[in-house]
Amino acid sequence: MALRSSLWYSGNDRNSYIHRAWMRRGLPREAFEGGKPHIAIANTASDLTPCNSHLNEVAESVAHGVWEAGGVPLNLPVVSLGETNVRPTAMLWRNLAAMATEEMLRANPVDGVVLLGGCDKTIPSLLMAAASVDLPAVVMPGGPMLTGHFRGAPLGCGTDVWRLSEEVRAGTLSREEFLRSESSMIRSRGHCNTMGTASTMACMAEALGMTIPGTAGTPAPDSRLLERSHETGRLAVELVARERRPSRVMTRGSFLNAIVTLAAVGGSTNAVVHLLAIAGRLGVDLSLDDFDRTGSGVPLLVDLQPAGRHLMDDLFRAGGLAAVLKEVEDLLDPEAVAVTGRPLVEHLAGAEIWDESVIRRRADPLLPDAGIAVLRGNLAPGGAVIKPAAASPELLRHRGRAVVFESIEDVHARLDSPALDVDETSVLVLRGCGPKGYPGMPEVGNLPLPAKLLEKGVRDMVRISDARMSGTAYGTVVLHTAPEAAAGGPLAKVRTGDPIVLDVAARRLDVDIPDAELAARRPATTGYAEPARGWERLYVDHVTQADRGADLDFLIGSSGDRVGRESH
Structure with missing residues (x-):
């Protein structure tokens, strides 16, 4: 198999010399010989995206796995959108982040990519980019934070912000007590510990087949996250060798599996616009009505905030997403594959529920019908x-x-x-x-x-x-x-x-x-006032409505890899 990166590095002419020489700042000659795939690590680490601030450490573990499997890891910082900081809303730049990542993957000498995300818009934008360029890709989610406590009670970040702030407005909680909870809310690295959009999209990535099964929901401080990151780096090299691309993994059946998963975990409504946008990039036939048809009658099995009581580290210790999916296995497409090359359902064989107060049995759901x-x-x-x-x-x-x-x-x-x-x-x-x-x-x-x-x-x-x-x-x-x-x-x-x-x-x-x-x-x-220039002008002129994923109209549809003309 001819590697894509060889279009840059093979040969003895001036241009291949330039490409190799400029990359020899730490890379040995062997990195350009013997068919070693070059793996980009699309890294959304940023101090201004606090939920992703630990991803440089995750990237190091991914890189170790890539080296071990015979590949060459390359850190590629990409646009990062911090949900809590960016004004007026991170969603304004989701499509920009996707477009920029797509173009950087297409423009650079890489054969495959590991997608590192965590905060709400980072995993959707990375998946949209990977779907459009269609290079071998795998997602490594950054994981949720550990649960903090205030006055002896667990705090669900986000959900309890809304609840406590309403209590202040109602006069049942003093503003001083409310502000005291601030330092308890965010206990560790990682994204929101509720079944908010970040946790939901990690689960969606796994249900779509784009993570190693069993990855979603691993807490950010848990050493097993780095173990799985190493494994993900190794897998990325295999994906290139087997030419296992997003278009082969994310089929219509995979998206229907994601809709079932969305209902069973009580996931965020934001997943609707994100899944529609990702499907649109692939040219997969997915509509708003599919969410109702496929999600209707799916029981809510996960007792997590905001729909329930517990938090993400509880879900992980109780058996994780695999245990949830095992309960609704008959509703999943048996042919939809994961990045491992095996059907997703095959990875559910050993799943167990270890705490039925967190993950309910199918016969005793939190709600019998929980679909969007x-x-x-x-x-x-x-x-x-x-x-x-x-x-x-x-x-x-x-x-x-x-x-x-x-x-x-x-x-x-x-x-x-x-x-x-x-x-x-x-x-x-x-x-x-x-x-x-x-x-x-x-x-x-x-x-x-x-x-x-x-x-x-x-x-x-x-x-x-x-x-x-x-x-x-x-x-x-x-x-x-x-x-x-x-x-x-x-x-x-x-x-x-x-x-x-x-x-x-x-x-x-x-x-x-x-x-x-x-x-x-x-x-x-x-x-x-309508914006006069820049990204906002482009966005307003071309964004689709929510029922089509709020993507840009000219980015919808399968694109694929197009290696640009060489110029120096």
């Missing part, structure tokens, strides 16, 4: 999603009066006003926060509740938006409403006082006014 529900109606002709596992059961069928906010700034300005005309039966509607509208589709869909209702003991209300919400969040929240208001969707025509009808069982989301009246209304404007 896809809603349609005159408010969401392109679809909207809700996570029933994180919602209040009594609100899954609800009729209430709309209270409309034009932007998240409008929420901040008016939500806690005593004059706000709202009660616990109202439906909070937020618009102007979709892919184009903000832009970037920020995680603001889990609107805080009005202070005067919190003081009355109200802890959940129906909320509807064209935004996303954090995977660590909870509540009866309808998200990703498509088309969004800024793209002319019906959400732009809703007025305060309109009756909103939510019926999750019937998969409906409607404003109960005559169709003719809705059609005749002029849409509201959010007042957000």
Whole structure:
């Protein structure tokens, strides 16, 4: 097999001389001889992405494995998006990170790649890039942090931030006590310890077959993470030898396995837009309706925040993702393979549940039907999603009066006003926060509740938006409403006082006014100024709606490796 890197390094002409000579800063001559594959380590380590700050250590273990297997490891820092720091939202740059990584893989003399990610957008962007360039690739997730404690109770990062901050607003927790919890929330290296988006996407990578089975959920400080990193480096060399590419691993069956997994673990709604985007890069036929069809009837087996009680290190000690998938093995595609070359289901044979309070048996689920529900109606002709596992059961069928906010700034300005005309039966509607509208589709869909209702003991209300919400969040929240208001969707025509009808069982989301009246209304404007230049301008002009993964329209579809023309 002719290695891709040999196009740069083989031969005795001036250009091959230049390529080898400039890389000889530590690489021996043998690195360019004997058919040694060059493996990029696409590394999202960054001090400004705190959940990924330990990935340089992980990269070292990967490199040891690559050397041991006869390859040449090459650290390749790529765009890193820190969910907690980047403003206005990391999602604005997911597609940019994917595009930049894709082009760097395509442009450089590498034969395969190990994808190191952890924070919410890093694994999705890396998988999108790998899908587009289609070089042999494997994911090594950075792992969740260990559980911190406050006043003797475990803290779920993200989920307990929302909970405790609402208690402050309700007057049941002092601000001083709230701030005391800050140093306890983040106990160690690693990403969020709830089943938020970071944990979810690590599980999705494994369900798609793109990690060594048994990797997802290994805590970041656990020495077994470095052991698995070494093994992943070794496997990357094998992937090149066997030409095992993402397009051979991530098939339609793999994506359906991911949807089953998403329901069984109670994963983040953000996985919907990420999986759609990854499938779009491969040209795999996957639609929003597949999430409802395949996820419907799948039980919730993992008792983790935000849908349950426990946290990620509990899931790992209880048997991990493999034990969960073993319980729903009959729902998985038996032919979908992992990067090992064997069907994913073959790796489940020895899986055991060691703590049934964390991982429930199929016969005793946390919820019998936990799939992401896809809603349609005159408010969401392109679809909207809700996570029933994180919602209040009594609100899954609800009729209430709309209270409309034009932007998240409008929420901040008016939500806690005593004059706000709202009660616990109202439906909070937020618009102007979709892919184009903000832009970037920020995680603001889990609107805080009005202070005067919190003081009355109200802890959940129906909320509807064209935004996303954090995977660590909870509540009866309808998200990703498509088309969004800024793209002319019906959400732009809703007025305060309109009756909103939510019926999750019937998969409906409607404003109960005559169709003719809705059609005749002029849409509201959010007042957000469209960007004039740069990435934001390109993004707004080309981003698709949430039901297509919010990717850029010109990046959808299989691309493959195209070695550029040589020029010096």
